[in-house]
Amino acid sequence: MTDIRVRKSCRGMSAIKITPIVQSKLNNLDMSEPPAFGTVYSDHMFVMDYRDGEWQKPEIKPFEDFSIHPANLTLHYGQSIFEGMKASKNAEGVPLFFRPEMHSKRLNASARRMCMPEVPQELFMQAINELVTLDKDWIPTVPDSALYVRPYMFATEKYIGVRSSKEFKFVVFTCPVGAYYSNSVSLRAEQTYVRATPGGVGEAKTAGNYAASLYPAMKAVEAGYDQVMWMDPYEFTYIQEVGTMNIFFVVGDKIMTPKHNGAILKGITRDSVIKILRAEGRDVVEMDLSIKKILKAYKKGHVKEVWGTGTAAVISPVHQIAYREKVMDFDPESYTIGPRLKKIINGLRSGKHIDQFGWVKPAVSETLVEAV
Ligand code: COI
DSSP states (O other): OOOEEEEOOOTTOOOOEEOOOSSOSGGGOOTTSOOSTTSOOOSEEEEEEEETTEEOOOEEEEOOOOOOOTTBHHHHHOOEEEOOEEEEEOTTSOEEEESHHHHHHHHHHHHHHTTOOOOOHHHHHHHHHHHHHHTGGGOOOSTTOEEEEEEEEEEOOBOOSSSOOSOEEEEEEEEEEOOSOSSOEEEEEOSSOOSOOTTSSTTSOBHHHHHHHHHHHHHHHHTTOSEEEEEOTTTSOBEEEETTBEEEEEETTEEEEEOOOSSSOOOHHHHHHHHHHHHTTOEEEEEOOBHHHHHHHHHTTOEEEEEEEETTTEEEEEEEEEETTEEEEOOGGGOSHHHHHHHHHHHHHTTOSOOTTOOEEEOOOOEEEEEO
């Protein structure tokens, strides 16, 4: 039996055609132990093509493979962007999103930089609302878990000349996930390779940034570290970010983080942490952050905490940083600010913490069942 639902079109937006799965895969999963990050996919996906200068009919359908033409432009020149968001359930079982409009805005900023069409914010919101409502039983509720939501867009035109594609696909799928990092991490300040330069694409969440990070990340692991700490491209002295996270240092009574300079990803967890801390009256400084300054403060015993922030990573403690031949060791057991922030962010996401900022949005479906 086919159950085709059509989402009510609203203020001129397209209706979403929804084709639910016949047999859910959920029964095979033990949700008391969420799977390793990015290994299990929920029942449905949202798909919408861009062609002839406009977005075509949006659709939610059973999760399935794509078929890709060998000359697909993304495969050759990497015109591809993504977002990472999380949905959690509150005590009443309502799925909640954390700052979804920020993710929509950042996706569109990445799209502009990569010469791709923007996805209207209302359509983005409809897509995630319908998809997550349909697959809400896939949202794990054990501590540190969530439904990871992955909106992304890639070029689909068949052509191998170097120019922007004229056709694209926007997709959203979801996966139940546990913690991204289960332990604190060690970092090596990179001294050879560069993630991004001002004027490049470091601010965009585009596939190439992650591809370019793989070899230096492998080298850092071979040298005994968990992650690369990216440094500025001129002097390898100013800290940019870490693997999949932005980075914060608690130095004395100040909390320091590298400032945006066109090369650092505009992290939404980074922004949330800064706003939470400032609302508490803490001194958060966004600055050109020299590793030499951190080293000097470390020698005086002033570096109290180091942690990374990210959607997947939430707040992940750092226990070691190597800069050239110098090694700084930290004791995450003694951290107070980082763990408290993690509790607040996770609490906001699951509706346990009062949302004074208006960041948390319940998933709302406006589906009409049109034909069964
Ligand atoms: C996220 O934190 O959602 C990210 O995008 C990092 C990802 C590459 C795992």
